[in-house]
Amino acid sequence: xxxxxxxxxxxxxxxxxxxxxxxxxxxxxxxxxxxxxxxxxxxxxxxxxxxxxxxxxxxxxxxxxxxxxxxxxxxxxxxxxxxxxxxxxxxxxxxxxxxxxxxxxxxxxxxxxxxxxxxxxxxxxxxxxxxxxxxxxxxxxxxxxxxxxxxxxxxxxxxxxxxxxxxxxxxxxxxxxxxxxxxxxxxxxxxxxxxxxxxxxxxxxxxxxxxxxxxxxxxxxxxxxxxxxxxxxxxxxxxxxxxxxxxxxxxxxxxxxxxxxxxxxxxxxxxxxxxxxxxxxxxxxxxxx
Amino acid sequence: xxxxxxxxxxxxxxxxxxxxxxxxxxxxxxxxxxxxxxxxxxxxxxxxxxxxxxxxxxxxxxxxxxxxxxxxxxxxxxxxxxxxxxxxxxxxxxxxxxxxxxxxxxxxxxxxxxxxxxxxxxxxxxxxxxxxxxxxxxxxxxxxxxxxxxxxxxxxxxxxxxxxxxxxxxxxxxxxxxxxxxxxxxxxxxxxxxxxxxxxxxxxxxxxxxxxxxxxxxxxxxxxxxxxxxxxxxxxxxxxxxxxxxxxxxxxxxxxxxxxxxxxxxxxxxxxxxx
Numbered sequence: 073x074x075x076x077x078x079x080x081x082x083x084x085x086x087x088x089x090x091x092x093x094x095x096x097x098x099x100x101x102x103x104x105x106x107x108x109x110x111x112x113x114x115x116x117x118x119x120x121x122x123x124x125x126x127x128x129x130x131x132x133x134x135x136x137x138x139x140x141x142x143x144x145x146x147x148x149x150x151x152x153x154x155x156x157x158x159x160x161x162x163x164x165x166x167x168x169x170x171x172x173x174x175x176x177x178x179x180x181x182x183x184x185x186x187x188x189x190x191x192x193x194x195x196x197x198x199x200x201x202x203x204x205x206x207x208x209x210x211x212x213x214x215x216x217x218x219x220x221x222x223x224x225x226x227x228x229x230x231x232x233x234x235x236x237x238x239x240x241x242x243x244x245x246x247x248x249x250x251x252x253x254x255x256x257x258x259x260x261x262x263x264x265x266x267x268x269x270x271x272x273x274x275x276x277x278x279x280x281x282x283x284x285x286x287x288x289x290x291x292x293x294x295x296x297x298x299x300x301x302x303x304x305x306x307x308x309x310x311x312x313x314x315x316x317x318x319x320x321x322x323x324x325x326x327x328x329x330x331x332x333x334x335x336x337x338x339x340x341x342x343x344x345x346x347x348x349x350x351x352x353x354x355x356x357x358x359x360x361x
Numbered sequence: 362x363x364x365x366x367x368x369x370x371x372x373x374x375x376x377x378x379x380x381x382x383x384x385x386x387x388x389x390x391x392x393x394x395x396x397x398x399x400x401x402x403x404x405x406x407x408x409x410x411x412x413x414x415x416x417x418x419x420x421x422x423x424x425x426x427x428x429x430x431x432x433x434x435x436x437x438x439x440x441x442x443x444x445x446x447x448x449x450x451x452x453x454x455x456x457x458x459x460x461x462x463x464x465x466x467x468x469x470x471x472x473x474x475x476x477x478x479x480x481x482x483x484x485x486x487x488x489x490x491x492x493x494x495x496x497x498x499x500x501x502x503x504x505x506x507x508x509x510x511x512x513x514x515x516x517x518x519x520x521x522x523x524x525x526x527x528x529x530x531x532x533x534x535x536x537x538x539x540x541x542x543x544x545x546x547x548x549x550x551x552x553x554x555x556x557x558x559x560x561x562x563x564x565x566x567x568x569x570x571x572x573x574x575x576x577x578x579x580x581x582x583x584x585x586x587x588x589x590x591x592x593x594x595x596x597x598x599x600x601x602x603x604x605x606x607x608x609x610x611x612x613x614x615x616x617x618x619x620x621x622x623x624x625x626x627x628x629x630x631x632x633x634x635x636x
Binding site: 255 | 454456460497513
């Protein structure tokens, strides 16, 4: 790669040196800036080309609007939904469902993981049962959940909670088990109480693993939310898209899909920020600062 | 500084504790690591324990630290029998065992009541790292980490400091610097020091007495008559070093049949005994 770029720059410097002899200001002086700009722009070429192609194809009628409406139509639909306030209502409902499910399932997973990770008795008591239940896919529970909770909010929360529970539980458990025993021994010999040992040594030591669990859980959270909302809902992004399907509003369906993508990305960015803050001691997370 | 100086100087607080081991034995299953070891160390004395790897010297230190329980025998501090971890005893480990998620200053202040950062800053200055107190341990060199670990031990004003091969992983120059630092702080604070090392030169440079352990038993107890600060170029220094080293090497290496005790312990073991 470097070899190629070096020869390329050498080739460009040829006319540059000739230009210097002609005029006082070389026309290629801005070359490094242009090069940096090109580096930034290159990754956008394919998406922009695709969007343009899509737009042109839709405008010329090659694509039926029922199959794929033009990007401009999708933007228009999103704008209309934003103006009517509908978009915000649905996003709010969906985000609330996702986050409450995460709080309940993740909180329980964290608490139980801490318990089984730290106390041998609770591991013996609970771990084999939990490992067994873990092998049941959350989506396989849908018929049972509908029988138990109907098609209400409760059913959706339950599905999300149970699916985020396991990644957080397992990673917390393993995180605690993998805390350097030398550090625990040091803490004990330096007179830390059990609670201090937890706060200073065990919990921070397990943190990187817990955060891995959180990121897994966030990914699962959106998948389960989408499925749960398409079963039956009175509001939420899933309801928005299912409703739009009924009325053949493909543009609104696309808006819904893009919203899921956006929320998923947002959750991931949030998890990354948490990692950068809580693991800032770790050489792997220290940026140039 | 001799024992008498410490007793005379009331400012040297807290002064060292008298350590006495009576018939100390330890076995892991059928394997005997320490046999009936008896040892008396005067307050403020600096004792080095040398021996081949697997001879039981680290086990002896772990028993004194209260990190492990003896199979038989007793440990006495100032004539009182003790069991388990002691407040006036601190250990400096071979690997510095700093908490990577706490800044240097918080590592030193570990286990101190809140608001004792001033004390931690003071000790950090003593080990020459006052300007690194806001750094993460990952940013320090091996020698600096061991200095932080020394500061963390000293901030508790221990009366007995146990050093478990603390300089084993450092380069030769850093090690000499650390010798001077440890010796200076020991003279200043007057604690009793027990150093486990495989480096005979280090033992002769630092200790009042060098003890050789072979097969879980004390094989040699040599007083070092050199005045401090000790010069490695001193012919007498070399003579003593050679004498002890020859004695250590008399016994053939037992690397193959003897292993260090199971370490690290399984995590559940470490956790369930916590608190």
